[in-house]
Amino acid sequence: MTGGDAGDDEYRQDLDALVGRIGSLHPPDLPARFASCFRLGPESYRRVEPVQAGILAAVDGSNAMLFDAGCIAAVLLRAAACGFSAGARTFRAVTPLRLVTLGQEARDASFSGLYRECFGTDPDTGIRDDEPERTAGILRDTLEYWVALRAAERLGQGDLLVLDGALRVTHASHEPVLLRLIRTCAKRGIHLCAVTKRTSVTWGGGLPLVPAALALAKAHGITPPWVLRIGEEGLDVTPYRQWRHGVPCVAALHPRSHLAFRIEVPGPTGDDELGEMVSRLAGWSDDGRVTGYPYPLLDAHRTARIPADAVGQAKNDLISGMARSGLDARSARDLLGDLHDEFARY
Numbered sequence: 001m002t003g004g005d006a007g008d009d010e011y012r013q014d015l016d017a018l019v020g021r022i023g024s025l026h027p028p029d030l031p032a033r034f035a036s037c038f039r040l041g042p043e044s045y046r047r048v049e050p051v052q053a054g055i056l057a058a059v060d061g062s063n064a065m066l067f068d069a070g071c072i073a074a075v076l077l078r079a080a081a082c083g084f085s086a087g088a089r090t091f092r093a094v095t096p097l098r099l100v101t102l103g104q105e106a107r108d109a110s111f112s113g114l115y116r117e118c119f120g121t122d123p124d125t126g127i128r129d130d131e132p133e134r135t136a137g138i139l140r141d142t143l144e145y146w147v148a149l150r151a152a153e154r155l156g157q158g159d160l161l162v163l164d165g166a167l168r169v170t171h172a173s174h175e176p177v178l179l180r181l182i183r184t185c186a187k188r189g190i191h192l193c194a195v196t197k198r199t200s201v202t203w204g205g206g207l208p209l210v211p212a213a214l215a216l217a218k219a220h221g222i223t224p225p226w227v228l229r230i231g232e233e234g235l236d237v238t239p240y241r242q243w244r245h246g247v248p249c250v251a252a253l254h255p256r257s258h259l260a261f262r263i264e265v266p267g268p269t270g271d272d273e274l275g276e277m278v279s280r281l282a283g284w285s286d287d288g289r290v291t292g293y294p295y296p297l298l299d300a301h302r303t304a305r306i307p308a309d310a311v312g313q314a315k316n317d318l319i320s321g322m323a324r325s326g327l328d329a330r331s332a333r334d335l336l337g338d339l340h341d342e343f344a345r346y
Contacts, residue, residue: 025208031219034212037204038234042220046227048275050253050282053158055090057083057151058296060164061144063136064306066099066314073102075136076314079143080303081151084284084296091154094303095147099314100139102132111139115173118146123173138171145177152181157189160280164297167194167246167264175243182245182266191277192266194246195297199262201248202236209235210260213250224252224292225282227263227274251278253285257292 027033035041061079080094101110115123127135144163152161169178185192201209213228230248246264253259263281265274287295322332 025206026211026215030207030212031216033204033207034216038231040216040228042222044228045217045220045222046229046271046275046278047222048225048227048279048282050225050285051279052085052087052283053280055083055085055155055159056162056280056284056294056296057081057091057155057159058162058164058294058300059144059148059151060297060300060304061140061147062301062304062306063140064311065132065136066311066318068102068132071103073132074318075100075102075132075139076306076311077136077140077143078304078306079140079147080300081147082296082299082303083151083154084299089299092299092303093147093150095143097306097310097314098143102135111135111142114139114142118142119177124176125172127171127173134170138173141170141174145174145181148181149177149184152184152188152190155188155190158191160191160193160277161185162281162294162297163192163194164300165194165196166244166262167192167266168244170243172243178243178245186266186268191273191280193277193281194264195251195281195294196262196264197293201262203234205236209248210250210262214252214258214260217252224255224257224260225278225285227251227278229271229274249274249278251281252292253278253282253294254292257285259290259292261293 038044059079059081061077063078064076066074066076077098077100078095080092082089082093083091098114100114111127112122115121127138148161148163155161167178167182169175182192184190199208199210203209203212209230213230217223217226217228228250230250232248235248245266247267247269249263249265250260251263253261263278265277269277281294284294284296285292287293287298290298319332
């Protein structure tokens with residue numbers, strides 16, 4: 001390897017390899033291969049009519065790293081639920097901004113404390129401290145599930161609760177919580193599904209699922225909105241399969257949008273109920289800002305989002321608090337500083 005700029009041969013070779021790899025994900029015979037793998041035909045796609053019926057409530061969460069000093073880190077968390085009916089928002093619920101310590105779990109039990117606060121019991125499984133970003137995601141999920149359970153209490157027979165993500169957990173501690181949510185919705189007659197903006201689910205040895213479903217629909221001349229149920233047996237092995245409680249589907253929700261999404265519904269969901277849920281998602285997917293994406297999910301995302309100025313304010317508050325405790329600003333920055341902050345100045 002030699003020094004140089006982006007014109008180096010090594011860079012060009014890496015670029016060509018990446019272009020080739022991306023191209024291999026959408027081979028010319030993609031529709032035929034997808035149809036053969038899952039035994040799909042035009043009749044496999046269920047066309048739906050957009051409707052707005054009952055309440056559609058969407059849940060999303062956000063996390064932002066406040067600082068990561070190696071031995072200790074801190075993350076900001078927030079989650080929100082937004083309910084819509086008859087063309088308008090009917091409720092918006094958002095948690096207070098939470099500031100949680102990472103890296104000291106064995107001593108401070110920050111995750112256990114948040115979990116107990118949300119669900120009234122200790123988690124069966126703790127968290128590791130050596131992966132701050134993953135730990136932050138687990139903490140965010142904790143708040144999201146709490147908000148989802150509270151939202152379910154506001155809904156009734158025939159309403160729809162939509163989660164951002166999937167009907168599966170990424171940490172064992174949330175398994176009983178998700179099962180509780182599924183049972184609560186079933187008992188109250190609430191439809192439940194999850195919509196993910198970006199999916200890592202693949203088939204055929206690494207081919208992405210959503211583009212294949214779109215390509216086959218196009219080949220058959222099927223226009224949105226539609227939903228396609230996918231058989232688990234054709235999918236590649238995916239992580240967290242032991243904690244999955246959803247049936248995978250792909251849905252395209254607006255005729256003038258190129259977007260499609262993986263959605264998941266609980267296992268017992270029949271085709272008619274699935275079609276009804278997707279009809280209602282489609283009924284809220286005509287907003288001009290992100291046409292083809294359910295607006296209640298966008299609203300929940302915007303409500304829960306932690307902007308950069310909130311992170312900056314939290315940093316200032318932290319430094320001020322440390323100063324009041326007797327630690328001077330220079331020492332505080334030495335303890336919590338990150339060279340990336342210094343690099344960003346140049």
